[in-house]
Amino acid sequence: MIHTASLLIPLAWRNLWRNRRRTFVILFAISLGVWAMIFTSAFLRGMSQQILDDTIYNLTGHIQIHAKQYLDDPVIDHRFSLIDDALFDSLNHPAIKQISARVRVPAVVASEQDSTGVTLFGIDPENEGDISFLQSSIIAGRYLDTAADPGVVIGKKLAERLETGLGKRIVVMSQDKNNEIVDRGVRIVGIFDSQMDGLESSCIFMGLQTSESLLKIKNDVSEVAIILHDSAQLEMITRQLQQENPHLDIQSWKQLEPLALVITELYDDFHIVWHLIVFLAMGFGIVNTLLMAVFERTREFGLFQSLGMKPGFILAQVWIESIFLIVLGLVLGNLTGWLSVLATGDGIDVSAFAQGMEMVNLSNVIPFVIIQDDLLLANLVVIILGMLTSLYPAWHASRLVPADAITRV
Amino acid sequence: MTTVVSCKQLNKIYQQGSIEVHALTDINLTVEAGDFVCLSGPSGSGKSTLLNMIGGLDSPSSGEIMVDGQRVDQMNKSELAELRLHKIGFVFQAYNLIPVLTARENIEMVMQMQGDSKQYRHQLSMAILKEVGLEGLENRRPSELSGGQQQRVAVARAIVDKPCLVLADEPTANLDSANAENLLQLMRDMGEEHQTTFIVSTHDPLVMSHARRLVKLHDGKIIENHEQH
Ligand SMILES: Nc1ncnc2c1ncn2[C@@H]1O[C@H](COP(=O)(O)OP(=O)(O)OP(=O)(O)O)[C@@H](O)[C@H]1O
Ligand SMILES: [Mg+2]
Numbered sequence: 185m186i187h188t189a190s191l192l193i194p195l196a197w198r199n200l201w202r203n204r205r206r207t208f209v210i211l212f213a214i215s216l217g218v219w220a221m222i223f224t225s226a227f228l229r230g231m232s233q234q235i236l237d238d239t240i241y242n243l244t245g246h247i248q249i250h251a252k253q254y255l256d257d258p259v260i261d262h263r264f265s266l267i268d269d270a271l272f273d274s275l276n277h278p279a280i281k282q283i284s285a286r287v288r289v290p291a292v293v294a295s296e297q298d299s300t301g302v303t304l305f306g307i308d309p310e311n312e313g314d315i316s317f318l319q320s321s322i323i324a325g326r327y328l329d330t331a332a333d334p335g336v337v338i339g340k341k342l343a344e345r346l347e348t349g350l351g352k353r354i355v356v357m358s359q360d361k362n363n364e365i366v367d368r369g370v371r372i373v374g375i376f377d378s379q380m381d382g383l384e385s386s387c388i389f390m391g392l393q394t395s396e397s398l399l400k401i402k403n404d405v406s407e408v409a410i411i412l413h414d415s416a417q418l419e420m421i422t423r424q425l426q427q428e429n430p431h432l433d434i435q436s437w438k439q440l441e442p443l444a445l446v447i448t449e450l451y452d453d454f455h456i457v458w459h460l461i462v463f464l465a466m467g468f469g470i471v472n473t474l475l476m477a478v479f480e481r482t483r484e485f486g487l488f489q490s491l492g493m494k495p496g497f498i499l500a501q502v503w504i505e506s507i508f509l510i511v512l513g514l515v516l517g518n519l520t521g522w523l524s525v526l527a528t529g530d531g532i533d534v535s536a537f538a539q540g541m542e543m544v545n546l547s548n549v550i551p552f553v554i555i556q557d558d559l560l561l562a563n564l565v566v567i568i569l570g571m572l573t574s575l576y577p578a579w580h581a582s583r584l585v586p587a588d589a590i591t592r593v
Numbered sequence: 594m595t596t597v598v599s600c601k602q603l604n605k606i607y608q609q610g611s612i613e614v615h616a617l618t619d620i621n622l623t624v625e626a627g628d629f630v631c632l633s634g635p636s637g638s639g640k641s642t643l644l645n646m647i648g649g650l651d652s653p654s655s656g657e658i659m660v661d662g663q664r665v666d667q668m669n670k671s672e673l674a675e676l677r678l679h680k681i682g683f684v685f686q687a688y689n690l691i692p693v694l695t696a697r698e699n700i701e702m703v704m705q706m707q708g709d710s711k712q713y714r715h716q717l718s719m720a721i722l723k724e725v726g727l728e729g730l731e732n733r734r735p736s737e738l739s740g741g742q743q744q745r746v747a748v749a750r751a752i753v754d755k756p757c758l759v760l761a762d763e764p765t766a767n768l769d770s771a772n773a774e775n776l777l778q779l780m781r782d783m784g785e786e787h788q789t790t791f792i793v794s795t796h797d798p799l800v801m802s803h804a805r806r807l808v809k810l811h812d813g814k815i816i817e818n819h820e821q822h
């Protein structure tokens with residue numbers, strides 16, 4: 185057994201190079217297919233991660249904590265205290281990377297020219313870093329300095345709408361904890377330009393303490409957003425927080441942003457379908473080439489049989505040859521796929537289609553992202569299905585009747 | 594003397610569409626160990642068919658075939674492969690060699706399947722190549738050898754693992770008379786030296802003249818079977 189096997193490997197390898205042209209053509213086809221799988225995967229993965237990142241890092245975070253009822257009715261009454269031992273303890277968890285507490289209530293802003301309804305965010309700028317797009321999107325003026333910063337940061341769209349600008353004052357009006365109307369004149373210290381118009385025209389940001397004093401809710405917040413070190417722990421940590429803080433409403437981004445969830449899941453499914461489509465084309469090529477090779481060598485298989493090689497080994501011989509072919513094609517495909525993803529650099533600029541992209545929550549530059557799972561999927565699809573389909577020509581070779589095969593010239 | 598091959602009431606009928614072709618009819622034949630038998634007869638008389646039946650490359654329609662005491666007609670594919678590997682050597686008219694293997698590798702292939710060690714294989718293949726006069730050509734591929742040289746490699750491969758029987762189907766048909774004479778002489782010498790039984794089919798009177806026993810076929814029947822010399 186083992187002796188024959190050690191004979192088959194060099195045989196298969198040499199047979200592979202008998203018809204170089206044909207081998208190169210099919211190698212090209214396999215690697216093209218693998219390349220298409222990897223390159224498209226990287227693009228899709230980039231898109232879907234972009235959607236996720238744009239969701240998670242635009243205020244949402246991985247997990248959010250609210251008072252019960254806040255999500256149905258996001259008003260000042262539905263707030264909770266941060267000076268809460270149970271909450272404090274459960275947020276002190278090694279899996280949690282960053283915590284950002286916020287006031288988030290409806291408000292009206294007015295300039296000399298116009299007024300409009302917005303969402304007022306009271307944030308601690310030091311704790312927003314990773315969670316919020318804000319710091320990196322400032323185009324004029326500055327970001328908030330501290331939680332006690334007296335100024336506000338507003339979006340470019342909103343500034344245009346209110347016909348106001350950097351350094352000017354606006355009036356912010358809202359309800360305090362006693363449902364009394366409170367207002368305060370504040371200076372615009374920064375303008376941000378987000379890739380998403382919605383945020384730009386409907387949000388204003390002030391220091392957390394400034395907003396708490398305006399609303400008379402010392403140490404109370406509307407929302408805590410949490411970033412985890414590892415998103416794989418999302419479900420586990422969410423469940424743990426929920427169990428430890430039953431009086432609060434704790435949800436992961438998957439519940440908070442169902443659309444983003446559906447879209448990313450759709451991308452995952454499409455990956456698999458796409459791989460199968462590419463493989464289908466490739467599989468036909470593999471089977472065709474191998475069948476051709478088998479027919480050409482009919483006589484030889486008869487010869488092997490007359491020399492005492494069992495049909496199983498003849499099958500193995502053709503099979504090993506096709507495995508060589510597939511593995512070589514995989515190596516080439518992975519290499520070219522990886523190189524062409526490298527060549528795209530930071531990603532491709534889709535701002536020309538930005539209007540459409542915004543509907544699916546996308547930024548303007550889509551990065552190509554290669555992740556291990558996608559590589560694994562592409563390679564597994566090709567190797568497993570490739571080995572299965574090439575069994576057919578191999579089986580065909582092993583089934584020849586030696587006398588017929590020998591007399592065939 | 595021991596009997597190496599015996600056929601009893603052997604029939605082979607090919608179905609060609611609705612027509613039955615009686616390729617072999619009631620063949621009875623015994624071949625003793627160490628014999629050199631020539632199967633002759635016109636084209637289509639059933640020579641190849643008979644050799645293929647004996648070698649288990651195809652199965653008879655009815656009758657009995659024994660090779661070295663084993664019923665070939667009752668074996669399954671795997672048993673037939675074992676039988677061919679260990680007891681029978683084949684030489685065909687042409688394309689006897691695996692094109693991607695060198696002369697030496699073609700010879701060693703059979704030994705490798707039998708599990709012989711690399712050193713032993715090497716020793717034996719070099720010795721037999723020398724015996725058949727191909728010293729120095731061991732690393733050539735079949736395409737780099739002449740027709741006569743290829744047939745010599747085939748003979749070397751057929752006898753290298755000391756089978757009890759070598760079946761040669763028109764081994765000289767593609768050779769000129771000088772090369773044919775050489776090959777025949779080689780087969781006879783090898784047969785005697787290694788005590789191997791040869792059954793050789795041919796149209797060639799030269800081959801017939803070398804045989805110790807001549808069996809003539811006509812329309813699938815044995816019409817003559819006698820010893821010569
Ligand atoms: N696979 C097959 N299917 C149908 N008929 C066959 C087949 N093989 C051989 N025959 C027929 O069987 C008969 C014997 O053929 P065989 O090849 O044994 O003759 P042969 O003596 O070897 O001839 P040649 O000298 O031409 O090689 C012929 O009539 C041939 O047509
Ligand atoms: Mg013939």
